[in-house]
Amino acid sequence: MTYRLTALAAAFALLPLTASAEQLTLTDVAGREVTLEAPAERIILGEGRQTYLLAILDRENPFARVVGWRRDLGEADPNTYALYEEKFPQLADIPTFGGFKDGTFDVEQAAALKPDVVLMNLEARTATEDAGYDDKLAKLGIPIVYVDFRENPTVNSIASMRIMGEITGREDRANAYIDFVETQMARVTGTLEKASFERPKVFVDRAGGYSEDCCMTFGPGNFGKYVEIAGGTNIAGDILPSTFGTLNPEQIIAANPDHVVVTGGQWDAYVPGGAWVGMGPGSDMEEARKKLQALTRRTAMTGITAVDTGQFHAIWHQFYDNPYYFVAVQRLATWLHPELFPDLDPEETLKELHKRFLPIDYKPGYWVSLNNE
Template sequence: MVTLAACDRRDGTVAQQSALQLTDIKGRTVSVPGPVSKIAIDDSRYLVALSLIHPDPVSLLSAWAHDDNRLGAEGYAQFLKASPELADLPRIASSAENFDVESIIAARPDVAVLSVESGVTDAQIERVEGAGIPVVVLDFFADPLDDLAPSLEILGKLVGREEQAREFLAFRKQRMDAIARRVAELPEAERTLVFLEAHAGSSPDCCNSPGRGNASDYLQFVGGHNIGADALSQSSGKLNLEYVISRDPAVYIATGGPHLAARGGFVVGPGYSEQDARESLRKVAARRGIADLTAVREGRIYGFSHQLLNSPLDIVAIETFAKWLHPQVFADLAPDQTLATLNSRFLAVPYDGAYWVSLKE
């Protein structure tokens, strides 16, 4: 760490301000005067990460992508209830859209926190940094098993909450290590073949799926194997129904949420009872082709909230998947208690509601 001379705005005197020297997820060395008080984020799920380590995460924002769909309607409502000013903050492009240099410069954040999957180019980063705004690239979603921990550490350093970031990461690591030890003792032949259908039932054509990375890595970690990882080289894409049937997975997991209600897909999460979610899952699993899978015929049918899956709270998904894939090995896991602990011990804005379900009562 080095120090920079900075002008005190109250009396014009020169003070020494610390500067953070960071290496971001792209391997870039970035100097950020810090800790900072105003950041721009291109993914609303960074609000969840900030909520883990700061009591008032919205107070840290100068701009965000207004991609409230990634939080879910109820999740967004919870943030708005705590901080109504969130709705009026300047908007920048989300990581799912074309990168917009001008909107970031106009927001004048202390630092722009961008997602590795945003597609931002080196030339665009240079333009933002040329305007005096450091750019830090993080990743909570594309390769979470490798990138989530260092990304949260960096975020903690940026906002002066390093201790809180370390505390959460220790909590997560303890649980992940316990799962990894048991999975290491499983024979390779007991690795469970899984079909995870993302945004299940959202369109008439089959089927959205994670490819390499992301949720496929979670399933591999807990002793499973997602069939999408064998067919899709990118992080997500579509599988055809014939391929799914030919692989005949032993476990079927649907992801969905309130955003699929209008399209007749799988709904789960706040605003839906466990019985509502179970009936929705039953409908999705009864579709042509899917109903004939061994997983469905034998009742190994599960549903998980897409918002909670693609989340810095991934330990909840990891524990839930472990319990579904190897129920005898992980009979003692209680992901509902883990989420309750996250709510009481870490999260400034809690996650309330039923976020996963199976067809078994």
């Protein structure tokens, strides 16, 4: 067995390097200067949901470069995973890893796959460094590049896309996508800049129904920022010091939000049969509406305006963690200010995103509302 492996390694050593491979030095979203061979042909995904990114750059096969990943996509977003698995069944055979944050990542397993780069989410940096993974991988000549679609998506998503365009040699595709994002965002920001309007108060119920506790939400970042960009006031924006946190029922009742936006997903892998609102491609909208209605009966929603007027909505949770965040901004804008956006159709935007940039077909199921839309 040892001889066969040695012979195989020697054979691979004789293969010529890709002609276009060269050293690339870049600055990642953590502000670190990183040098690697580019275009990277062997990538480890620190999170499976980074597929959202690679699907744009490697539309023909988002998994062609992936030699290992944390297989959270199938648990956090099973509907999307199923669409990709149907078209690219080889993804089921990709080696899987534990997480950097929970200390279950296997450095030796990673090294055996000879990756050109390990792609990590910015939020995992502290845990990665505390566990010494960065030093261990560096000693093996394996660089880590940090990207971010969660901590500060409205800023770092564009930067992350540019970085990944360089790493993969897909700068043209990255730039085309960035142009699309900026154009779609301007359809909201440009209109609001010229308009006179009042900002409705909004409570973003992060993963409402996921647990019996109430209520997780977003501070000034992520969905909280989306609300502000869309012309609303996030009621937790001045209360929570960081992106993620919790409000108690009394705080929500006292704020009396005009709109409630629940983020939802298909989370049977985490909370089987839970009260969460099922969102994502191909979701059952009738079932989602029933579960959304049930969430209006929680103590925290007692007597608030959003329940009385039916301005109670649910939206796909994963908009918080991928480069498609601009679609969520459009959807929020049309909920908060329908009179200002009569011609803005977020669903058409999402369809165009799929048609122009993604390898999977569009399927509805990303939002639902209790109002009369």
